[in-house]
Amino acid sequence: MTEDPSKPDFSMVMASSVHDMKNSLSMLLHSLELISDELPEEMKKSGKVATLQYEAERVNNDLIQLLGVYRLENDKLSVHIDEHYIRDFLEEQAARYEVLLNSRSISLIIECEDDLVGYFDRDMTAGIINNTLTNAARYTRDKIKLKAYHDGRHTVFEISDNGAGYPASMCNAPGQIFKGIDFESGSTSLGLYFAYQVAKLHKQGDETGSIELENGGDLGGGVFRIRLP
Amino acid sequence: MNIKETVALPKTYKKLKFLIVDDFESFRISVKQMLRSFGVEHIDVSGNGKDAVQKCTFERYDIVLCDHNMGDGQTGQQVLEELRFHKRLKRTSLFILVTAETSKEVVIGTKECQPDGYIAKPITKAVLQKRMDALILQRQALLPINKELDLENYPKAITLCTQEINKGSRYKSWCHKTLAHLYYLTGDYQHAQKLYEDILSKREIAWARLGLGKVQMAQQQYSEAIEQFKTLINNNKDYVEAYDYLSEAYEKTGKRKEAQIILKQATSISPLAVPRQQHLGELCTMNQDLEGAISAYKATVKYANHSVHDSADNYLNLGRSLSDGCEGSEPEKAKEYAEEAINTLDKATKKYNRNDVRASASLIETRVHQNQNDENAAKAAFAVAESLIDESSIDASTGIEFAKTLYRLDKTDRAERVLHSLAQRFEDDPDILSSIEELLDEPVSLRQKMKARELNKQGISYFEEGFLTKAIDTFKDALKEAPKHPALNLNLVQVVLKSFENTTPEREEVEGLNQYLNNVKHIPSQHRQYKRLTSLAKKVDSLANSLKTG
Numbered sequence: 001m002t003e004d005p006s007k008p009d010f011s012m013v014m015a016s017s018v019h020d021m022k023n024s025l026s027m028l029l030h031s032l033e034l035i036s037d038e039l040p041e042e043m044k045k046s047g048k049v050a051t052l053q054y055e056a057e058r059v060n061n062d063l064i065q066l067l068g069v070y071r072l073e074n075d076k077l078s079v080h081i082d083e084h085y086i087r088d089f090l091e092e093q094a095a096r097y098e099v100l101l102n103s104r105s106i107s108l109i110i111e112c113e114d115d116l117v118g119y120f121d122r123d124m125t126a127g128i129i130n131n132t133l134t135n136a137a138r139y140t141r142d143k144i145k146l147k148a149y150h151d152g153r154h155t156v157f158e159i160s161d162n163g164a165g166y167p168a169s170m171c172n173a174p175g176q177i178f179k180g181i182d183f184e185s186g187s188t189s190l191g192l193y194f195a196y197q198v199a200k201l202h203k204q205g206d207e208t209g210s211i212e213l214e215n216g217g218d219l220g221g222g223v224f225r226i227r228l229p
Numbered sequence: 230m231n232i233k234e235t236v237a238l239p240k241t242y243k244k245l246k247f248l249i250v251d252d253f254e255s256f257r258i259s260v261k262q263m264l265r266s267f268g269v270e271h272i273d274v275s276g277n278g279k280d281a282v283q284k285c286t287f288e289r290y291d292i293v294l295c296d297h298n299m300g301d302g303q304t305g306q307q308v309l310e311e312l313r314f315h316k317r318l319k320r321t322s323l324f325i326l327v328t329a330e331t332s333k334e335v336v337i338g339t340k341e342c343q344p345d346g347y348i349a350k351p352i353t354k355a356v357l358q359k360r361m362d363a364l365i366l367q368r369q370a371l372l373p374i375n376k377e378l379d380l381e382n383y384p385k386a387i388t389l390c391t392q393e394i395n396k397g398s399r400y401k402s403w404c405h406k407t408l409a410h411l412y413y414l415t416g417d418y419q420h421a422q423k424l425y426e427d428i429l430s431k432r433e434i435a436w437a438r439l440g441l442g443k444v445q446m447a448q449q450q451y452s453e454a455i456e457q458f459k460t461l462i463n464n465n466k467d468y469v470e471a472y473d474y475l476s477e478a479y480e481k482t483g484k485r486k487e488a489q490i491i492l493k494q495a496t497s498i499s500p501l502a503v504p505r506q507q508h509l510g511e512l513c514t515m516n517q518d519l520e521g522a523i524s525a526y527k528a529t530v531k532y533a534n535h536s537v538h539d540s541a542d543n544y545l546n547l548g549r550s551l552s553d554g555c556e557g558s559e560p561e562k563a564k565e566y567a568e569e570a571i572n573t574l575d576k577a578t579k580k581y582n583r584n585d586v587r588a589s590a591s592l593i594e595t596r597v598h599q600n601q602n603d604e605n606a607a608k609a610a611f612a613v614a615e616s617l618i619d620e621s622s623i624d625a626s627t628g629i630e631f632a633k634t635l636y637r638l639d640k641t642d643r644a645e646r647v648l649h650s651l652a653q654r655f656e657d658d659p660d661i662l663s664s665i666e667e668l669l670d671e672p673v674s675l676r677q678k679m680k681a682r683e684l685n686k687q688g689i690s691y692f693e694e695g696f697l698t699k700a701i702d703t704f705k706d707a708l709k710e711a712p713k714h715p716a717l718n719l720n721l722v723q724v725v726l727k728s729f730e731n732t733t734p735e736r737e738e739v740e741g742l743n744q745y746l747n748n749v750k751h752i753p754s755q756h757r758q759y760k761r762l763t764s765l766a767k768k769v770d771s772l773a774n775s776l777k778t779g
Contacts, residue, residue, distance in 0.1 A: 018329070019298060019329045022329035022350045022351055023253070023256075023329055023350060025350070025351040026256065026329070026350040026351030026352055027253075027255055027256065027259070027351075028351075029351045029352075029353050030259040030351075030352070030353065030354075033353060033354055034262075056351075060351060078465070078466065078467040080467075081435070081465075083402050083434075085363070085399070088359065088363040091359050092356055092359040092360055092363075095353070095355035095356050095358070095359045096353060096355065096356055098355050099355075115399050117402065119432070119434075122347075123347075123349060126349075203464075204432070204433060205433065
């Protein structure tokens with residue numbers, strides 16, 4: 001916090017603006033939900049409401065990441081690692097996209113043991129998964145899979161689809177492309193950069209988390225994977 | 230989530246009582262509609278924290294959904310703090326914080342009060358349902374244990390936790406955490422320690438590390454505990470509780486300076502917790518760090534507003550430290566402190582128009598005016614105080630305040646009378662006795678106190694190194710700053726007696742020591758230096774007598 005009242009701290013201004021915007025988004029999304037319940041079937045299928053929801057979700061994700069990246073740069077981002085039931089966690093993320101995915105006839109499968117437990121920062125990890133889901137919803141043909149498992153030393157989250165996959169240049173070294181973010185290419189790199197940093201903030205002993213991109217996987221399209229120790 | 234359990238949920242929802250707290254009506258309505266669609270029948274709403282706390286007094290809610298940021302009034306965290314403080318929230322109830330707030334201070338601040346869950350805005354129906362389902366299933370499963378916890382029937386709760394763990398429950402981690410804490414609460418430190426160590430052998434988990442440190446603290450293994458808390462902070466620099474306990478461990482081992490530094494760090498990570506700021510103020514005062522005390526008490530007053538920790542003492546403490554601050558500061562700074570002190574005390578008496586508050590405030594005000602050499606104003610303020618005080622029944626803290634002011638007005642005899650009668654009336658209360666002693670020992674300004682203490686320390690080390698003459702001179706210098714200080718006077722007497730061992734002193738030299746013993750005569754028999762005074766007086770006496778007869 002700054003002592004000089006004439007020069008407000010930018011992060012405070014941003015945090016309070018984000019707070020305000022999220023309140024508005026909250027109302028916006030709820031109104032949308034109510035409206036879509038009242039709409040005739042053919043309008044529901046047109047996907048216009050879903051587009052509105054999709055865009056609102058994206059704004060929400062961008063806000064979270066914007067604030068997250070700002071805090072990262074100022075060394076103010078810290079993780080709060082707690083124990084979570086992963087299936088509950090994934091179902092909750094999937095629930096956010098139910099209407100959108102239905103309207104686009106995309107099926108979302110969750111593959112995860114009932115009582116699988118993981119240790120991670122809930123909000124940050126949710127942000128990453130939401131961002132990847134938003135991305136997958138854009139590029140997939142009709143299937144997305146949300147998968148989680150333990151590989152012995154890590155909790156692994158995997159989001160795969162049956163789209164065309166990531167460009168080869170991105171798959172090689174996901175750590176590298178964040179060096180210079182190219183904002184003209186859309187929000188993709190910002191999202192990946194955020195995911196990469198959040199993964200690194202998860203530590204256990206000498207191990208830190210990591211992210212991977214590849215093509216193929218269970219559904220033959222793009223696969224985004226985050227490993228947390 | 231198990232399918233069978235999920236199917237039974239609508240029935241459960243039907244029986245639960247909900248409270249929604251949010252300052253936006255549209256938001257309250259929208260959440261209410263969502264809950265209705267889940268089958269909830271009993272839903273109350275509240276637009277602000279004050280009303281929410283009131284409602285919780287008259288009704289037992291099973292689940293409270295509370296917004297964090299509610300305009301100018303209480304925050305969700307303060308609502309939770311107040312409910313917990315007055316025990317208006319059962320363990321079987323769930324408090325869920327709804328927040329769009331992502332600022333670090335708020336997130337950490339709320340984590341400290343430990344709500345049962347968070348839901349981030351924006352809320353959609355599907356997300357709320359998933360989240361509530363999970364929370365309610367957990368609540369159902371743990372209800373028997375939490376019921377025993379509410380009844381403080383710890384042995385039963387321990388049995389139930391153990392059963393749940395043996396069943397291979399989904400919630401075994403919660404049960405481990407609760408079980409270890411129960412062992413700690415019931416004083417079974419061995420079992421608690423073993424549990425924490427077992428958990429830590431599998432994974433570094435913050436609450437287990439903290440628990441282990443707490444168990445070691447309880448067994449007075451302070452250096453081990455300090456290591457745990459340091460490890461915790463090293464792994465997670467925002468884990469504020471670790472700083473609190475580390476600071477406490479330092480305090481317990483007499484390292485008040487370190488304790489202050491660590492607590493200061495904790496307040497910069499999470500400034501909103503009022504008790505921590507209060508304690509920092511106390512530590513700074515003990516360490517005679519005036520600037521630090523002023524800033525901590527300022528924060529206390531600021532953040533306590535609307536909270537359950539708001540009290541007249543916060544204002545009086547700030548007034549006190551500001552009053553001490555204007556004593557001996559540069560004139561400009563002193564004036565600034567004095568004005569702020571008067572302003573603060575004024576607010577205290579306006580907000581808490583009680584006799585004891587007004588009396589204490591006038592006493593502090595008297596000292597402020599005295600420090601500013603405004604004798605008329607000091608007299609007027611003192612007259613107000615006197616009119617409010619009945620010396621024979623004065624409470625300890627006002628009594629000490631009264632004596633402090635009397636000293637400042639050079640009414641030394643009266644100050645000592647007040648303290649003596651207090652010492653008699655509160656002879657069973659060690660805390661009160663020690664503050665009386667402190668005042669009797671050094672009824673001088675803080676700056677003189679600091680100098681006298683420094684010299685006393687030096688005198689002792691000269692004495693220990695065998696430089697008796699140097700030690701005597703140093704103690705004499707110290708006495709110029711704090712002439713009535715018992716330990717100081719007695720130290721001097723002791724060193725002088727020691728220096729006589731190898732020579733035959735003059736009778737006058739020995740009798741001269743009585744002057745120092747007389748300086749200490751004001752201490753009551755409850756004083757911790759009293760025995761030493763009588764024994765040294767005897768020695769001086771018999772030495773003088775032996776010289777007379779010899």
